[in-house]
Amino acid sequence: MSPLIPLRSRYTGLVLGTMLALGAAPSWAASKPKVLVLPYQHLNRGMPDDLGEQTTVVVAREMAAQGVNVIRADNVGGEAGASSAPTESSNPDAPVGDPSAQGKAEKYISRAGEAMEDSEFERATKLLARAARVMEANGDAVADLRLLPEIYIQAGVAYFRDGMEDEGDDMLNKAVHYDPERTLDAADYPPIFIRVFDRARFHVLRRPRARIEVKAKPGATVLLDGRNMGKAPIVLEDALPGRHWIRIEQPGEAVQVRAIRARGKKTLVVDFKGAASDPQPEANRAGVLGAVSANAVGAPHIKQIAKAGKKAGADYVLVGGIYKTDTAYQIRSAYVDVRGARVGRLTEIAFDLDMLSAEIEVFKLVDDAKTQATAGTLSDVDDASPFVLARKLKAPRRRRVATRGAKETRLTTVAAAPPPVAPPSAPKMPMAENTRPIAKASGPMIKRPVDKKPTLIPKDEVDTSPRSKSSPNLVATQTLVPKDEQDDDEGGGMWWLWIVAGVAAAGAATAGGILLAGSGNSDQGNLTINW
Numbered sequence: 001m002s003p004l005i006p007l008r009s010r011y012t013g014l015v016l017g018t019m020l021a022l023g024a025a026p027s028w029a030a031s032k033p034k035v036l037v038l039p040y041q042h043l044n045r046g047m048p049d050d051l052g053e054q055t056t057v058v059v060a061r062e063m064a065a066q067g068v069n070v071i072r073a074d075n076v077g078g079e080a081g082a083s084s085a086p087t088e089s090s091n092p093d094a095p096v097g098d099p100s101a102q103g104k105a106e107k108y109i110s111r112a113g114e115a116m117e118d119s120e121f122e123r124a125t126k127l128l129a130r131a132a133r134v135m136e137a138n139g140d141a142v143a144d145l146r147l148l149p150e151i152y153i154q155a156g157v158a159y160f161r162d163g164m165e166d167e168g169d170d171m172l173n174k175a176v177h178y179d180p181e182r183t184l185d186a187a188d189y190p191p192i193f194i195r196v197f198d199r200a201r202f203h204v205l206r207r208p209r210a211r212i213e214v215k216a217k218p219g220a221t222v223l224l225d226g227r228n229m230g231k232a233p234i235v236l237e238d239a240l241p242g243r244h245w246i247r248i249e250q251p252g253e254a255v256q257v258r259a260i261r262a263r264g265k266k267t268l269v270v271d272f273k274g275a276a277s278d279p280q281p282e283a284n285r286a287g288v289l290g291a292v293s294a295n296a297v298g299a300p301h302i303k304q305i306a307k308a309g310k311k312a313g314a315d316y317v318l319v320g321g322i323y324k325t326d327t328a329y330q331i332r333s334a335y336v337d338v339r340g341a342r343v344g345r346l347t348e349i350a351f352d353l354d355m356l357s358a359e360i361e362v363f364k365l366v367d368d369a370k371t372q373a374t375a376g377t378l379s380d381v382d383d384a385s386p387f388v389l390a391r392k393l394k395a396p397r398r399r400r401v402a403t404r405g406a407k408e409t410r411l412t413t414v415a416a417a418p419p420p421v422a423p424p425s426a427p428k429m430p431m432a433e434n435t436r437p438i439a440k441a442s443g444p445m446i447k448r449p450v451d452k453k454p455t456l457i458p459k460d461e462v463d464t465s466p467r468s469k470s471s472p473n474l475v476a477t478q479t480l481v482p483k484d485e486q487d488d489d490e491g492g493g494m495w496w497l498w499i500v501a502g503v504a505a506a507g508a509a510t511a512g513g514i515l516l517a518g519s520g521n522s523d524q525g526n527l528t529i530n531w
Contacts (some may be wrong), residue, residue, distance in 0.1 A: 032067055032068060032069040033068055033069065033315050033316065033370075033373035033374055033376075034068075034069040034070075034071060034313060034314045034315050034316075035063060035068055035069070035070055035071065035314055035315065035316050035317070035318055035335075035369070035373060036071045036072075036308070036309045036312050036314035036316070036317045036318065037056060037059065037060045037063070037070055037071065037072055037317075037318045038056075038288075038289070038292070038305075038317060038318065038319050038320075039052060039053065039056045039289065040052040040053075040055045040056045040059075040320040040321060040322055040331070041289055041292045041293035041320070041321045041322070042293060042321070042322055042323070043293060043295050043321040043322060043323035043332075043389070043390055043393055044323045044324060044393065045251075045252050045324075046252070046324045047322065047324050047329065049252075049254075051322060051329065052322060055320070055322060055331065056072075056320075058358070058362050059318070059320070059333075059362060059365065059366060060072055062362050062363060062366040063366050063369060063370065066366055066367070066370050067370065068366075068369070068370050068373060071312050071313070071314050091254050091256060091273060092273065093248075093256035093257055093258050093272060093273065094254060094255070094256070094257075095140040095141040095255060095257050096140060096141070097137065097138030097139065097140045097141030097142070098134075098137075098138045098141055099138075099141045101134050101135060101137070101138035101141055101142055102135070102142045102143065102144065102147060104131075104134050105131040105132075105134045105135050105147065105151065106131075106147075108127045108128065108130050108131035108134070109127075109128065109131050109151065109154070111127050112124040112125075112127035112128045112131070112154065112158065115127060116157075116158060116161070121158050121159075121161045121162035122162055124158040124162075125155060125158045125159055125162060125164070125167070128151055128154055128155040128158055129155065131151050132148065132151050132152060132155065132174075135147065135148045135151065136148070139245045139257075139259060140245060140247075140257040140258075140259060141257075142226075144226050145178070145223075145225050145226030145245055145247075146179065146225075146226040146227065147226075148178050148225070148226070149174070149175040149176075149177075149178040149179035149182060149225075150175075152171045152172065152174045152175035152178070153171070153172065153175045153182075153184075153197075155168075155171040156168045156169075156171035156172040156175065156196075156197070157189075157193065159171060160193065160196070168196070169196070169200060172196065172197050172200035172201075173200050173203065173204055175197075175200075176197075176200055176201045176204040176205070177204055177240055177242055178225045178226075179225070179227070180201070180204065180205060180240060180416075180417040180418055181227075181417075181418060183201075184197050184198075195424050198421075198424040199423070199424050201421060202420075202421055202422070202423045202424060204240065205240075205417065205418065205419070205420045205421055206420050207240060207241055207264060208241060208264025208265050209237075209238040209239060209240065209241070209264060209265070209417070210239045210240070210241050210262035210263055210264055210265070210266055210267070210268060211235065211236070211237055211238075211239065211266070211267040211268070212224075212235070212236040212239050212244075212246070212260070212262055212267075212268050212270060212416065213233075213234075213235050213236075213267065213268070213269045213270065214232055214233060214234050214235070214236065214246060214248075214270050214272070215232065215233050215269065215270065215271045215272060215275035215276070216232035216233065216248045216256070216272040216273075216274060216275055217232060217248070217250055217253075217272070217273075217274030217275065217276075218231075218232060218233065218276055219231050219232065219250070220232045220248050220249065220250040220253075220272075220274070221248070221249045221250070222234050222246065222247075222248060223245075223246070223247040223248075223249065224236060224239070224244055224245070224246060224416055225244055225245055226245075226247075229414055229416065230412055230414055231412065232248065232272075232275075233275065233276065233411050233412070234411070234412045234413070234414060235411060235412070235413040235414070236414060236415075236416040237413055237414065237415050237416065238415050238416055238417050238419070239262050239416035239417060240262070240416070240417050241262050241263055241264040242261065242262060243259065243260070243261050244259070244260050244261075244262060245257060245258070245259050245260075246258050246260060246270055248272050250274075253274075256272050256273065258270060258272070287300075287301060287304070288301050288304055288305060288308075291386070292319055292320075292321055292389065293321065295321065295388055295389055295390050295393055296386040296387075296388060297319070297343075297386055297387040297388075297389065298385060298386040298387075299385045299386075301386075302336060302341055302343060302385075302387065303341050305317050305319065305336045306336055306337070306338050306341040309336065309338040310338045314338055315337075315338055315339075315373060315376075316335045316336065316337060316338060316372075316373055317335070317336040317338065318333060318334075318335060318346075318369065319333070319334055319336060319389070320332060320333040320334070320389070321389045321390055323390055323393050327352070327353065328350040328351060328352050328353060329350060329351040329352075329353065330348070330350050330390065330392075331348070331349045331350060331351065331361070331365065332348060332389045332390045333345075333346040333347075333348075333365060333369070334346060334382075334387070334389060335369070335372060335373070335378055337378060342378060342381055342383065343378075343381065343382050343383070343387050344372065344378025344379060344380050344381045344382065345380040345382055346365060346368050346369050346372070346380075347364055347365050347367075347368040349361040349362070349364055349365050
């Protein structure tokens with residue numbers, strides 16, 4: 001919605017121009033009335049956050065344009081003068097990171113996918129690492145943090161395909177930390193990678209758990225690392241230790257985000273603005289603006305407003321509120337007479353939802369405000385206590401919210417992470433006689449074709465006797481296993497030398513034809529992984 005731009009009416013300009021041309025001055029020109037203008041308050045929900053402030057600015061400017069001496073005030077509180085009163089405190093947990101971080105991360109992910117298709121695994125790991133750094137550095141500004149664990153899973157795939165198992169394990173540990181409920185589908189990943197992921201999940205879920213108590217406005221949505229945990233206030237049991245982001249969302253209100261660090265076997269209490277134990281907004285505003293927004297301004301508030309106006313040197317104090325109907329924004333305004341602490345209503349106006357009528361409506365309001373201030377008397381006095389600014393708004397909106405919120409103050413407890421899981425079972429490995437255990441696979445992981453199980457074919461275990469030269473016989477076929485499931489037998493580090501005997505020739509002269517298959521050839525001892 002574009003901001004309101006107050007314009008002086010052509011009719012008013014014509015009248016003023018004519019009066020000046022005739023040498024006459026309006027009766028109020030010699031002594032301009034002084035009006036302290038308080039910020040317009042929202043009386044119900046469903047309106048733009050800045051509508052109250054925009055309306056205040058427009059009305060104040062139009063009053064000044066029509067010759068009223070305007071004094072602006074953002075707040076009124078206690079004995080403080082209106083001109084020096086502090087404004088309402090800002091949101092201490094507002095996001096400060098780069099709001100475009102998620103878009104940047106998605107671009108890195110897209111480029112990493114292209115690198116993976118071209119088998120440029122090292123380049124893919126670097127691009128995914130950049131994506132993770134961008135997300136981590138701006139986690140408070142990212143709307144959906146569920147992208148972060150997905151980045152770590154893809155980084156784990158890239159590292160394993162590049163033969164960097166330790167780095168891949170680290171990525172999978174982080175993925176499980178931020179999304180402990182996540183499991184991998186066999187249709188998308190080969191069995192060996194699923195076992196590695198399950199191993200990481202087993203280790204991460206064994207860590208000592210923390211307890212996080214989140215206090216926020218009752219009924220607000222609480223998200224932990226992008227996962228919806230429920231409504232505030234809430235206790236997150238069995239949270240994994242380490243860094244997390246807690247995000248508070250409430251329709252029509254500013255988002256609150258805080259990065260925390262949980263510790264195992266410890267309880268962390270996180271208080272957000274608006275929690276049931278915190279002072280209500282009306283109390284934060286010393287009661288005056290809170291009473292206006294509640295559509296119930298009591299006699300003590302009227303006296304406080306009058307006192308603040310007197311200290312500011314004003315003749316009247318303008319207070320106002322806005323509420324939304326199906327067709328328009330209704331604007332209600334009133335004067336508080338500083339001398340007698342009495343309240344008088346001003347002309348009721350309304351803005352259509354497209355704000356097309358705002359200029360004309362504001363002029364009508366200001367014209368009535370100027371007339372009453374110049375005359376020095378209030379034309380529509382209302383001595384009811386409390387003074388109801390919007391008479392057609394049947395019930396104070398904030399009172400209904402407070403009642404509903406009281407019912408939701410009951411503390412809810414949920415599990416932030418699943419319980420520890422059983423360790424992944426090691427697969428059975430068919431071993432031929434005289435074959436060595438595999439200490440570590442050095443080949444890259446690739447996505448398996450359909451209906452084909454992974455096998456390891458040591459090149460130096462092929463029978464090279466003359467009877468099988470045309471069709472080598474594979475001595476051993478084994479399944480690759482994660483590094484902590486391998487046989488730790490010390491003999492696994494030795495390389496058996498297969499001796500290929502040549503055809504017997506003439507005596508000792510040809511005995512030197514015996515070849516050592518494991519020496520001098522840099523390709524021997526490598527493992528080829530087929531999916």
